[in-house]
Amino acid sequence: MAFNIIVLAKQVPDTRNVGKDAMKADGTVNRAALPAIFNPEDLNALEQALEVKDRFPGTKITILTMGPGRAADILREGLFRGADDGVLLTDRAFAGADTLATSYALSMAIRKIGKFDLIFSGRQAIDGDTAQVGPQVAEKLNIPQITYAESIENIEEKSIRIKRRLDNGVEIVECPLPVLITVNGSARSCRPRNAKLLLKYKHAKTVTERQVQNLDYIDIYDSRPFLNLTEWSVADVEADPVQCGLSGSPTKVKKTENVVFQTKESKHISDSDFEIEELIKELLENHTIG
């Protein structure tokens, strides 16, 4: 038994440690000031795929990402950790996509990849923060979805059993394949890069990267086909341009603003017994407490 697996992974700015310089005066995010990383929960998703591959050799894992040219870093990162193949979906026509247009584009690329039994995505990306792309891709492909997955309890040729992490508990569900599974941050973290794979795929490149970098050892790409990362445009996946990018997005960002909080005039109190007792008395008198 072996499976064909697609992992959806997004390159995101690291919004978890946003410093002052990361925000522009007009309230927009200066992406250039934030390191671009593999979306954290997509690494959890990749690990789930790798565990299936551990158990069923012959399983093939393809990483699919949509983004600008530099998102090819995500594909290499996935290959270093054990994925077999990478596809970069990139085209100016994809720019400005909301989750619906993103899902449409990803689903067209998945149709082009063709055979799949399982699709893993992260629960949520840390920049858009919507958790919508997974379920929407599933809908576009007309397959079921299992969200908030924490682990695979059992997998057979035609069905899978998944443990889901809910707010106040867990749920075990069973579903026929193919299915799309969104993986929670509480799932096992991803294994590190493998040194051998790092050596093997270090020079893996997309067509565009090869052209702009004008490499001298260009013939290695003919002798080692695994170094060629697939790169697809709107036309390559036979997508309808109107349904992609900004034009395919029902939601429009009207305005963004920096978050500012109303500052208050505060009363300052030291930690002396006297001042704390005065404070408590005041709070009791004006019925704030008690």
Added chain:
Amino acid sequence: MNNLFVYLEIEDGIVADVSLELLTKGRSLANQLGCKVEAIAAGINLEKVGEQIFPYGVDVLHVFDDERLAPYTTLPHTSILVKLFKEEQPQICLLGATIIGRDLGPRVSSSLGSGLTADCTSLEIGNHENKKEGKVYENLLYQIRPAFGGNIVANIVNPDHRPQMATVREGVMKKEIFDPFYKGETIKYDVNDYVNDKDLIVKIIDRHIEKSKVNIKNSPIIVSGGYGVGSKENFDLLYKLADLLGAEVGASRAAVDAGFAEHERQIGQTGVTVRPKVYIACGISGQIQHIAGMQESSIIISINNDPSAPINSIADYVITGEVENVIPKMIKYYKKNSK
């Protein structure tokens, strides 16, 4: 036609708070728009749903009562909403940004080709101009939400597709009875017209749901601890003070991550949103994601050894000192002075 719909989350026949909060907000938006509020109940034991929700100003309740709809699974609930929305053509649909709403909302929006805005913190009605096409849209739903880890807020509109769909977290909107005697109409459906066998392929094998023990959301006073509290033992001081004041204990994410407090107590963007009468922040620096969940507290008291901690700028009372020193004094003087 073109009304505002709310999807109800129901467990054991009880409508979830988040749904009642959405009905409250929905009623006020509908008043502005001059449209009706309609609610959808899909599941079992729905007899008492009407009496729970009509006082919130619901005009029509759509009932889908069927064994196969509980516990919730994605596909049958999606099929119901998709077909019902094709028939009813709502202009707005609101769902909780919960485990269920965030599973169902995107699937429905994809099927209908309509937009969906996640985790809104504010919903308003306003106009929108598309300057390029010289087109003005009246009475759109402004869907305001944080993004980029809470560092920005975006106002999102959905000019051309219906329904305008949005999810909202529990606790973000206020829950308020509109009229205790309000009466709406109930429509019962034959679920077979909406759900087919293919929707039932996902099976729930086992389910453990524990009722939450802590109820910080409804507590009038919250004593909240951050990383600066230092240890689980020091958190006991917070529990002592909370006991005296009749308060609940909350926590920042850093305190939860450090194991000082349970996850259920986390306040903030990825935790619970609270608006108590009094919020006592102990050893909390006041990062944007924490403030997002407590800024509407009426009175904020900050205890911090750093006088320039960001939380101090939104506090009414700033106590500069060590948590482990200040709290015992507060306990002592509270005991002494409360009669």
